[in-house]
Amino acid sequence: MESRIERLCVERGLKMTGQRRVIARVLSEASDHPDVEELYRRAVQLDARISIATVYRTVRLLEERGILERRDFGGGRARYEPTEHGHHHHLIDVDSGRVIEFEDPEHERVLKAIATRLGFDLVSHRLELFGRRREAPAEPAAKPAANGAGRRS
Amino acid sequence: MESRIERLCVERGLKMTGQRRVIARVLSEASDHPDVEELYRRAVQLDARISIATVYRTVRLLEERGILERRDFGGGRARYEPTEHGHHHHLIDVDSGRVIEFEDPEHERVLKAIATRLGFDLVSHRLELFGRRREAPAEPAAKPAANGAGRRS
DNA sequence: TTAGGTGCAAAGAGTTTGCTCGTAT
DNA sequence: ATACGAGCAAACTCTTTGCACCTAA
Numbered sequence: 001m002e003s004r005i006e007r008l009c010v011e012r013g014l015k016m017t018g019q020r021r022v023i024a025r026v027l028s029e030a031s032d033h034p035d036v037e038e039l040y041r042r043a044v045q046l047d048a049r050i051s052i053a054t055v056y057r058t059v060r061l062l063e064e065r066g067i068l069e070r071r072d073f074g075g076g077r078a079r080y081e082p083t084e085h086g087h088h089h090h091l092i093d094v095d096s097g098r099v100i101e102f103e104d105p106e107h108e109r110v111l112k113a114i115a116t117r118l119g120f121d122l123v124s125h126r127l128e129l130f131g132r133r134r135e136a137p138a139e140p141a142a143k144p145a146a147n148g149a150g151r152r153s
Numbered sequence: 154m155e156s157r158i159e160r161l162c163v164e165r166g167l168k169m170t171g172q173r174r175v176i177a178r179v180l181s182e183a184s185d186h187p188d189v190e191e192l193y194r195r196a197v198q199l200d201a202r203i204s205i206a207t208v209y210r211t212v213r214l215l216e217e218r219g220i221l222e223r224r225d226f227g228g229g230r231a232r233y234e235p236t237e238h239g240h241h242h243h244l245i246d247v248d249s250g251r252v253i254e255f256e257d258p259e260h261e262r263v264l265k266a267i268a269t270r271l272g273f274d275l276v277s278h279r280l281e282l283f284g285r286r287r288e289a290p291a292e293p294a295a296k297p298a299a300n301g302a303g304r305r306s
Numbered sequence: 307t308t309a310g311g312t313g314c315a316a317a318g319a320g321t322t323t324g325c326t327c328g329t330a331t
Numbered sequence: 332a333t334a335c336g337a338g339c340a341a342a343c344t345c346t347t348t349g350c351a352c353c354t355a356a
Contacts, residue, residue: 120284127280131273
């Protein structure tokens, strides 16, 4: 079946090779923010005839076409996620490396105001929180995550 | 004369070689966020007997000792600034690459609240704005930057 | 005196690219 | 048919490191 990302590629007139189809599928199925090596690992499992150079070339192409967004969470490797609907940001669990997404429209407004105050139009921004899972407070009121868009890793 | 950074090094019991003294001075005099190559360039001008390996080793040491902070503004190279007083963030002028610092305590509170809502304690965070200098609006009410801590680059 | 710093060049990690061959359109 | 993609290995950029020598304390 045609994956979501593959459809986007076709819409933009990209030539769909077997390799691109596989990478597109891996990306469509990812609910995390994989780096190139991780994408490569997953892709090779579906089709061994893929080289890491192709993965690099493909993510770059898809980024240029606006299908993917490149993230940098530190650690010196780029990580990718499909371009999506609304703005969201990332909270990185400093112990596990997991990434939690969240959004906060109120917050966006504040940023725009800050830029304006400095004499700039806000073109884009980057916000990352690094946090540590809070110890269950004395009272064991077991309550799962209170909010958040739900994507993980 | 003993530079501010050199004083900090001595306080922490670091052995002060000629090279370190020069690098400390360059850092003390920098009002921007230089990368290693830029530090090296400036240091060599003061004393040609400095290798870039020493600059790398020194900034790493100073970062470990809490004297410097490493920044990543994209572009794949680390940039450094002395550890300072209050938190501040950066607005990068997308046209010139200049970095403007600003702070916004209100904003900090919002971030902490977001982390809490997600079940985390906020350990640290990263916020960068990318903006474009606003065209002088029709009326030429020449007014310089309205706010900001003042460091540049 | 000696623990630790330095220069140099080589090694690493992540990413890009030249070239030749292969394939989607 | 042909413009474009893929694989491989070499090249590149930024950063770290092994080793022999040097120096601050």
